[in-house]
Amino acid sequence: MAKNKTAYVCNECGQDFPRWQGQCSACNEWNTITEVRLGSSSAKRTHQFSGYAGQTSNQVQTLDQIDLSELPRIASSFGEFDRVLGGGIVPGSAILIGGHPGAGKSTLLLQTLCQLSESMNALYVTGEESLQQVAMRAHRLGLPTQKLRMLSETSVEAICDIALNEKPKIMVVDSIQVMHMADIQSSPGSVSQVRESASYLTRFAKQQGIAVIMVGHVTKDGSLAGPKVLEHCIDCSVMFEGDSDSRYRTLRSHKNRFGAINELGVFAMTERGLKEVANPSAIFLSREEASSGSLVMVVWEGTRPLLVELQVLVDNSAMANPRRVAVGMDANRLAMLLAVMHRHGGLQMSDQDVFVNVVGGVKVSETSADLTLLLAMVSSFRGEIMSPELVVFGEVGLSGEIRPVPNGQERLIEAAKHGFKRAIVPKANMPKKAPEGMEVIGVTKLAQALEAL
Structure with a gap:
């Protein structure tokens, strides 16, 4: 019987260690190293993706030979959202949106995908809510619901298999903390599950040219939940902030490979969903x-x-x-x-x-x-x-x-x-x-x- 591999990972910086120790020697934080089960050594990933739209041959090139054409972007129907992302959603990018419960992450993404589904194929994957709950919210907000494809699933492999058949231009995964992979034995939400699920979805986005937006939870101190390596493997990390007693929400980028990180988007929460604030002053x-x-x-x-x-x-x-x-x-x-x-x-x-x-x-x-x-x-x-x-x-x-x-x-x-x-x-x-x-x-x-x- 194959033996399970075990590693020890720091939750703050993502550094791996062969054995447990009290202090991380990379970031000097205490009590942040946890045990991670890597699964069976004989386990093999059977999902291989091919056909990435922007894939080139693996050849060494000089800087002047690299194509500098502007990356095509998808307008999200929210000017403030596009501003924070650097001009729109880049196909093949992996975006992580974090925020406190009730901040409006799911509402923002549902409004965005309902509008985008009118002109392109879009897939909304929900793992925390039922399809009926999402449909009730969409009808309450008066959104167009005829063309948006919905899926209730928590298995990352199953989601990628269905997405290969659906071929969406943009896909939302709500949320990354409830996703799991079959060959990782730990429970959903653990360090290993979150890390492997995010890297699997990111690799799928790159190879298929599909823009994948993942929703993430936050901890009590307001930082993104999960290992820091989660922020390293994605292209863009966005935080949706706002007090529960205020109708205004701010969207700020903490990492963006396709634009500036100091942009600020302002939204107002209304009975009909989120509305842009064009003049925040x-x-x-x-x-x-x-x-x-x-x-x-x-x-x-x-x-x-x-x-x-x-x-x-x-x-x-x-x-x-x-x-x-x-x-x-x-x-x-x-x-x-x-x-x-x-x-x-x-x-x-x-x-x-x-x-x-x-x-x-x-x-x-x-x-x-x-x-x-x-x-x-x-x-x-x-x-x-x-x-x-x-x-x-x-x-x-x-x-x-x-x-x-x-x-x-x-x-x-x-x-x-x-x-x-x-x-x-x-x-x-x-x-x-x-x-x-x-x-x-x-x-x-x-x-x-x-x-x-």
Whole structure:
């Protein structure tokens, strides 16, 4: 009788080990190595695929001999979805969409495939829900259901066999955590099953030229469930985020071999499903009235500017160590900017609690929010209300200098479109001609920015 092979795999980095050990020597994480049964050594894969649409002979080529023609893309009927994917769905690509339960992953993909099935062959594979549940959702959303092919199956081999006969252009697998392979003895959702199922579907997508979209679960801390090797073998990893008490959802790419990873798509959940938000700045600027500590900044998301409101509350602390809380921003950068304000702005906040919040659940990672954060701190500390027509952006250095940020002209034009009349920006970002009706003030030092207020 054939002996089962066993390996030990790190859930964080995917490194293999011949025996168990407490710490992974590759990523230095503790207690992340789990036992994986690889199946019988005599087991052979009988499924071999052929006929990949873009397959070429295995020959060594020089760089100038490689075909540079643009990859054909499939429009998903959602402009925001296409933006995050880099312009559309690439045939033969493997895409992984993750998100919390109830975020709208299945709804987004069902809407997309129902629209695409009108013009091409599409297959929706569901392993978690019954076909009746999916059909009820489609009818509730008023989607065209005449041409979308449906399949309820959890065996990866069976799914690929049926897909070979159906020959779809695009296929959705919902979800990868419930899929299993016959020659892997562990239960569905385990490290070995998820890894082997994803690599099998990815190989099938490449060799058949079928775009495969896999749905993935997330863990309690919001990261994608399963081994990290799952993210390595796919072409694109997308996270669908949104709070349960908010009707807005954001779609952001974490890995994309066919486009940028800093694009942001915004959707609104309605009774008729997900709707695109063509102007996200409008929903993030829904201010009833101006208040102290509130200021608008212009951040750059992918290929477009986005106006976001930043709120800061500075209050006397009753604790020996005042609290520094940042929601939507890096807490370490907040501590650094507080030191810059003390040294070069002359304001001491060591006995104050500082709370920072980016309105709308947006996560700001770029440095253009530095100057906005400092000026909002001053406004809250002094209790002064700034003009609701003021917009600010700029990076602040440790010596108090105001550094320029990319795409300054485009940021000012976007702010002018939304009715802002005054802007405080780095002097290097001063335009040759200010947008009509806007006063632009260029500053080089933090002290100049405080005087401009």
